[in-house]
Amino acid sequence: MSCREIRDCQLNDETDFFAIRFFDRDTTNLAQPVMLSRVAIEGTGLNAIGIDTTLTTLGLFVNDFDTVTTYFFESDLGLDTLTVSYQSEYFIFFEDCDPAQRFFDFKVIKHTFDSLIVNDTILNRRATDNVQIFLD
Amino acid sequence: MYRYFWISFIFVLPVVSSTVARQNIPDPPSGTVAIEKEKPSLKPTAVRLGANAFRLGRTVFDKDYNSWDITGDIDFRNYFIEVTYGREKNTLSTETFDYENSGSFFRIGPEVNFTKSREEANAFIFGLKYVLGTYDEQFQFDREDEIFGSASFDLNNSALKANWFEINVGVKGKIWQQLYLGFYFRYKFNNSVNGDREFATFQIPGFGPERRRNIVGFDYYVFWRIPFKKSPKILNKR
Numbered sequence: 001m002s003c004r005e006i007r008d009c010q011l012n013d014e015t016d017f018f019a020i021r022f023f024d025r026d027t028t029n030l031a032q033p034v035m036l037s038r039v040a041i042e043g044t045g046l047n048a049i050g051i052d053t054t055l056t057t058l059g060l061f062v063n064d065f066d067t068v069t070t071y072f073f074e075s076d077l078g079l080d081t082l083t084v085s086y087q088s089e090y091f092i093f094f095e096d097c098d099p100a101q102r103f104f105d106f107k108v109i110k111h112t113f114d115s116l117i118v119n120d121t122i123l124n125r126r127a128t129d130n131v132q133i134f135l136d
Numbered sequence: 137m138y139r140y141f142w143i144s145f146i147f148v149l150p151v152v153s154s155t156v157a158r159q160n161i162p163d164p165p166s167g168t169v170a171i172e173k174e175k176p177s178l179k180p181t182a183v184r185l186g187a188n189a190f191r192l193g194r195t196v197f198d199k200d201y202n203s204w205d206i207t208g209d210i211d212f213r214n215y216f217i218e219v220t221y222g223r224e225k226n227t228l229s230t231e232t233f234d235y236e237n238s239g240s241f242f243r244i245g246p247e248v249n250f251t252k253s254r255e256e257a258n259a260f261i262f263g264l265k266y267v268l269g270t271y272d273e274q275f276q277f278d279r280e281d282e283i284f285g286s287a288s289f290d291l292n293n294s295a296l297k298a299n300w301f302e303i304n305v306g307v308k309g310k311i312w313q314q315l316y317l318g319f320y321f322r323y324k325f326n327n328s329v330n331g332d333r334e335f336a337t338f339q340i341p342g343f344g345p346e347r348r349r350n351i352v353g354f355d356y357y358v359f360w361r362i363p364f365k366k367s368p369k370i371l372n373k374r
Binding site for chain 1: 228230232233235275277279281283284285287289291333334335336338
């Protein structure tokens with residue numbers, strides 16, 4: 001027998017997506033709006049955003065069944081690619097919840113952007129941006 | 137480092153408690169009955185063996201749970217050494233997954249008895265325990281993703297080892313002859329799991345949910361005491 005705890009599946013703050021934020025390379029503390037005509041996820045043929053969307057922050061799903069996912073970004077600046085890798089682990093959050101998955105050791109292993117840094121290696125709701133991309 | 141502190145503390149406790157427990161036993165009044173005076177001694181007087189009625193009861197009424205544990209203590213004046221061995225199996229089937237674990241645990245540690253009831257061997261105890269466990273887990277589920285497709289998973293964790301510490305408070309009371317009943321509140325903390333895992337442990341047999349850093353458990357025991365010698369002999373009678 002043990003003490004009861006609050007059992008709410010919504011308390012699980014693990015996510016299966018990561019956040020990208022774009023910055024001006026010269027003024028690195030200011031987020032820079034970027035117009036993207038298309039963001040494709042390799043192997044799916046899906047567009048991750050609406051056509052010709054201007055944004056500063058973008059959330060992208062990772063492939064749950066793999067440890068690597070590649071994305072293609074089409075914009076006025078040209079075509080860029082971003083390949084990320086990660087580890088994951090399945091777990092039971094509570095008995096009443098669906099099987100959950102946590103992602104960690106998140107890395108960018110290949111990209112064609114001017115410059116970027118990985119700001120947070122864990123995917124969860126507390127991460128404001130996992131990847132910061134700096135554009136000229 | 138923290139773990140070594142607790143292990144040291146557990147095994148130093150009997151030395152400290154034996155010093156505290158020393159007391160003078162007054163001479164019997166000259167008169168009607170004189171009983172052989174017992175010298176304070178660390179020599180054990182009995183072992184007390186018990187079965188966990190709480191686990192057995194839950195096993196009867198909960199089809200997803202199967203567990204038992206047996207315990208034994210041996211006295212050294214005002215303190216005991218308690219040893220427990222138990223097994224536990226949990227199954228959990230929901231609409232979205234099936235989970236099962238099974239394993240065993242071994243608990244050992246000293247207990248201090250705060251009662252003066254040596255003849256009846258009743259006990260109100262405070263104890264520190266170290267617990268070692270080993271267990272297996274299975275986790276099966278289907279996963280569907282709108283973007284990346286679907287897959288079935290059959291994940292296994294084999295021969296994992298766990299350990300944790302406990303602070304115990306409990307009572308053992310004589311009911312009839314050598315029959316005793318008792319219960320424990322066990323504050324379990326500082327759990328650690330070792331071994332290669334295909335998924336995160338959900339429940340550690342004997343501890344509970346692995347994600348909990350600490351947890352309070354309750355156990356209810358039925359004991360039978362086995363004395364090592366007969367009652368003190370009467371020397372003279374008026």
